[in-house]
Structures are given as C-alpha cells and as structure tokens.
Amino acid sequence: MKMEFKLNLTQEQKLIMTQQMQLSVKLLQMSNFEIQNYIEKELQENPVLDAEYKKNDSEKPKDEIDYKSFIKYLEFDDYGHGNYSRDRDEDEISPFNFISAKKSLKEFLMEQILELNESTFIKSICKYMIENIDHKGYLDITLEEIQKELSISSELAESCLNIVQSLEPHGIGARDLKECLKIQLKVKGFQDENVYRIIDNYLEMIAENKYNVIAKELKVDVKKAQEYGDLIKSLEPKPSRGFFTGEETKYIVPEAYIKKINGEYCIIMNDGSIPKLNINQLYKQIINNEDDKETVRFVKDKLNSAVFLIKSINQRENTIYSILEKIVEIQKDYFEFGEAFLKPMTLKEIADHLEIHESTVSRAIREKYIHTDKGTIKIKDLFTTGISRVDSFEDVSTKIIKKEIEELVNNEDKKKPLSDQKICALLKEKDIDISRRTVAKYREEIGIKSSSKRKRF
Structure with missing residues (x-):
C-alpha cells in the first residue's frame, strides 16, 4: 500500500454566521418584553449607550398619590375618629400590610x-x-x-x-x-x-x-x-391544581395594535416601553484623543457594538411592521368580520411578497402577539393552510374547517354521534371537499374523540 501526501485546492460555498448576524437573528426572535430586558442589560454593560425613555411630563405618574388630599378625604368621611390612634407607627398603616403573598x-x-x-x-x-x-x-x-x-x-x-x-x-x-x-x-x-x-x-x-x-x-x-x-x-386527578407552584404568571405584551381609523386598518407599534438608544457624546470625544490608545480601542469596540445594536433593533421593528402590513392587507375581512373570514395564508406567501426568507418571517412572528378589536391574538394563529371549495376558486382556511367540525359535533345527537364519514358528507354540503381521513386528522387535532368514545347511553 502506497502512502503519499497531496495538496489539493477546492472551492466551496459556505454561509458562516458571524456574531453580529447571530445577534440580529436573536433580536428578531425576541418579544417586546424580552427586548426590554436585553436593552436594560446592554445599558449596564456598555457605557457608550444612552437611553431616552418616552414620558409625558405634563401628566403625573399614575401611582403618584396626593397624600394631603387623601388625608383630608379620610377626615371628611370621619375615618379618623374610630378606634384608630393618630400617632400610629408608619409601618402599621403601610399599604404593603394589605398585600397578600401567594401561598404554595x-x-x-x-x-x-x-x-x-x-x-x-x-x-x-x-x-x-x-x-x-x-x-x-x-x-x-x-x-x-x-x-x-x-x-x-x-x-x-x-x-x-x-x-x-x-x-x-x-x-x-x-x-x-x-x-x-x-x-x-x-x-x-x-x-x-x-x-x-x-x-x-x-x-x-x-x-x-x-x-x-x-x-x-x-x-x-x-x-x-x-x-x-x-x-x-368529576374528581380531580391533580389535587395541587390552583395552588402557587413557584412559576410566575407570564404577561403578554403585544407587539402592535391594529386599529381601524377612518375606515382603514392601521398598525401602531407598541414601542413605548422600549427606550430610544443613542450614543453618548462624551465617548465620541475620547476617540479623538490619540494619547491613550488602549482606551480608544476599548471605546471603538463598544461603539461598534452600540451602533450595531441600534441598527438591529430598528431593523427588527421595520421587519415586524412590514410583515404585519402584509397580514392586514390579506386578512382585512378577518379583522372586519371575525374568524369565519380568515383566509389561507402561509409564511412562504408573506416571505415572497416582502422578498425575504421564509425563516425570517417565522422568527419575526415567533411567540408574538397583536392587539385587535377581537382581543389579543397570536400572530402565528393567523397563518393557516387552505382547502379548495367545491365549485369555487376560493380556498377555505383549515381553521374554519376545524370550527365547522367542532360545531357539527357540538350539535350532534349524543346517543348517535356523527361518524367521520358522516361529517365528511355534511361538509361537502357546505362546499368543503375533504376526505374522511382528513376529517379524522382535524378532529384529533382539536381534541375531539371518535364517535364510539363520544356516545352517551
């Protein structure tokens, strides 16, 4: 067996994710609440960054209390005369005494x-x-x-x-x-x-x-x-239900508000809680100081990070806005009339319209919500595939089909529940042409048992 060393040149294409690209993708995936936390962390670690919080100075903070007026109100209502002592310790009348802790x-x-x-x-x-x-x-x-x-x-x-x-x-x-x-x-x-x-x-x-x-x-x-x-x-299989388990409630912060103004649906980005980032002017002056090269190098690194962060946050907001703009255009009937008018819409369809990658759309809507007249909804729930109607060029959303199946099951005779074949036939009467197997698949996805398990004696 002959062994020898050879030097070969090969050419190949590779996509290498730089740290900056990874950060950009990471920021796009973040929700409004996560972005707030991330910015707060960056402000602590990067001295070059400055934050400008949006605040209306003409208004008093909501939790600011005019205690003088409050005391007068109490005295007027004769609250000061019962068995209460005027020289009580401040801790005893603290409002925090009335806050109950979560009991495990x-x-x-x-x-x-x-x-x-x-x-x-x-x-x-x-x-x-x-x-x-x-x-x-x-x-x-x-x-x-x-x-x-x-x-x-x-x-x-x-x-x-x-x-x-x-x-x-x-x-x-x-x-x-x-x-x-x-x-x-x-x-x-x-x-x-x-x-x-x-x-x-x-x-x-x-x-x-x-x-x-x-x-x-x-x-x-x-x-x-x-x-x-x-x-x-009727018995409880999980007796701990209802008690505090140590997990805090996660609150939903909508990315945007969809409001109807002068007959048109407008997108109002919910960026009030996200501070506007700027570069501290002091650090711009330090760069011009050529005596301390080590400090200049440190400031330049921090400046690059700060500038890229500001650009990424702006790009994130622009991307989400563009996606929502297209969604509102496609789903106008949904926002106007409700879920029954939800049209089939895919990630690829939005991506092709905006000339961006499908994965970018997926990341941009991940775990994000919008507030509408119909309530706060998950953006992802607006994406659904479609099934062709009989004798019609329009597709019907799978979400609507599942709702139809649910309504048929809810209104069935429980002594003689509808079989998947019967549901299939009833849907065809409504111009929805799907197979019995598809009916079974959708039924299982919405958590409805088979006819034999739904039967009541």
Whole structure:
C-alpha cells in the first residue's frame, strides 16, 4: 500500500454566521418584553449607550398619590375618629400590610398540620411527608423509604400518611391516581363498591367509553355504568391544581395594535416601553484623543457594538411592521368580520411578497402577539393552510374547517354521534371537499374523540 501526501485546492460555498448576524437573528426572535430586558442589560454593560425613555411630563405618574388630599378625604368621611390612634407607627398603616403573598401548596398543608391535635413527633413525620409531595400533589416517596429514613414502624408511617391524606385539598398525598380518586370519593361519602371496583380495574375503559363492557362486568345496566363514569370524571386527578407552584404568571405584551381609523386598518407599534438608544457624546470625544490608545480601542469596540445594536433593533421593528402590513392587507375581512373570514395564508406567501426568507418571517412572528378589536391574538394563529371549495376558486382556511367540525359535533345527537364519514358528507354540503381521513386528522387535532368514545347511553 502506497502512502503519499497531496495538496489539493477546492472551492466551496459556505454561509458562516458571524456574531453580529447571530445577534440580529436573536433580536428578531425576541418579544417586546424580552427586548426590554436585553436593552436594560446592554445599558449596564456598555457605557457608550444612552437611553431616552418616552414620558409625558405634563401628566403625573399614575401611582403618584396626593397624600394631603387623601388625608383630608379620610377626615371628611370621619375615618379618623374610630378606634384608630393618630400617632400610629408608619409601618402599621403601610399599604404593603394589605398585600397578600401567594401561598404554595406545601405552606397550606403545613398550616393545617400546626392546627392538628397531635404530638410534635407525629407532626414532624407528617411535615416530612409533605416535603416529599410533588408538583401534582402526589407523595413522591414510598412508605418503606420513610420508615427507613426516619426509623419508624410501618404502622406509624401508615397512620401519619392517613393524617396527611385527610388534609385539604382532598386527594393530597396519594401515591397514584387510583388512590387519589378513592380518597376523594371517601371524603364525599360514596360507599357504592362498584365505583371503587371501576377505579381499580376499569379506569382505562372509562376513557375509551366502553360502558357496555363495564356494565357487563359489574352486572348493572349501561346507563348506571355511565353514571359511575361521570362521577369519576368529576374528581380531580391533580389535587395541587390552583395552588402557587413557584412559576410566575407570564404577561403578554403585544407587539402592535391594529386599529381601524377612518375606515382603514392601521398598525401602531407598541414601542413605548422600549427606550430610544443613542450614543453618548462624551465617548465620541475620547476617540479623538490619540494619547491613550488602549482606551480608544476599548471605546471603538463598544461603539461598534452600540451602533450595531441600534441598527438591529430598528431593523427588527421595520421587519415586524412590514410583515404585519402584509397580514392586514390579506386578512382585512378577518379583522372586519371575525374568524369565519380568515383566509389561507402561509409564511412562504408573506416571505415572497416582502422578498425575504421564509425563516425570517417565522422568527419575526415567533411567540408574538397583536392587539385587535377581537382581543389579543397570536400572530402565528393567523397563518393557516387552505382547502379548495367545491365549485369555487376560493380556498377555505383549515381553521374554519376545524370550527365547522367542532360545531357539527357540538350539535350532534349524543346517543348517535356523527361518524367521520358522516361529517365528511355534511361538509361537502357546505362546499368543503375533504376526505374522511382528513376529517379524522382535524378532529384529533382539536381534541375531539371518535364517535364510539363520544356516545352517551
């Protein structure tokens, strides 16, 4: 075998994403809220940047209170005369005293444990169990592990678990779904053994709507089996629901407002919370100082970053505005008359009109919202494919087709639910020509079960 070294020249094309290009793409994807946070961070790290916040000086801040007028109002209404002392400590009358903190599930359970008429030792075991309850409200540790870790008997562990499971919300501290449902039934006082048998053996059949099989096994009529199923469905499978889990609510900040002004729909960009960025004049002077080359180099780097950031933010806003402008043009009937008039529209269609890449449109609308007369809507929800109508040149949006399917199912006879083939035939009567398989696909996408699982006895 002969081995030798060779030097070859090859020519190839590659797209290399520079750091600046990556930043530009990153900024385009950001929502209004994320842009605000990013700019605040950049202002702290880049001394060259200056921010100008939009503010109407003629107006008082909304949260500014005229305390003198407020006190006069209280005195006029005789609030100062009850059992209140005039020389109270300022902290006592602070409005922050009236703000309630979010209570977590574990805090709620711990409070109930403190009120129990049990020994400190029993309470400490119960508290240990509560600390091992997961985000769904289930006990995330076995009794054997508790016995071993706390060096207690199985009887004591079982007894303490019963105490925890007696707390509110009902079903808390269960080790699985079946136990969770049975705890709730016992609290409600249901003693019919058939309900407990269904939970132990036929829970999956309820989801499948197989009440005829359950009825045969329990030797009851189908209607009674269905009543049992309805009762079980009314129980809470996730007892922690409704309690604070540590995740803060994410608020939607719309990118723009679509308003009808003088008969035309206008786009008003929601950029009031985004500061206008400028270059600090002081640093422009430093560049002319040739004595300190190190400082000049540092300032030039920061200047380049600042200029590119300002350009990228402006470009982001222009891109989003252009996309929204085209969307409003295409979907004018939707903004005027509602969802039934939503036209088929794809990312490619918008990209081709604006002569930009499809991925740019995708990034620009990612997790972004607009505020309209119909409420705040996700921009992505306006994009939908279309199906041709029978004897018509116009396409109908898949979103409208799904709504039609939903309406047909909602108005069906529950004793004889519509099959996919029947839905297909009814849609054809409305000039919507789709196959039975497409009906099944759309039905599943909107979370509607098959006809056999929708049947009521």
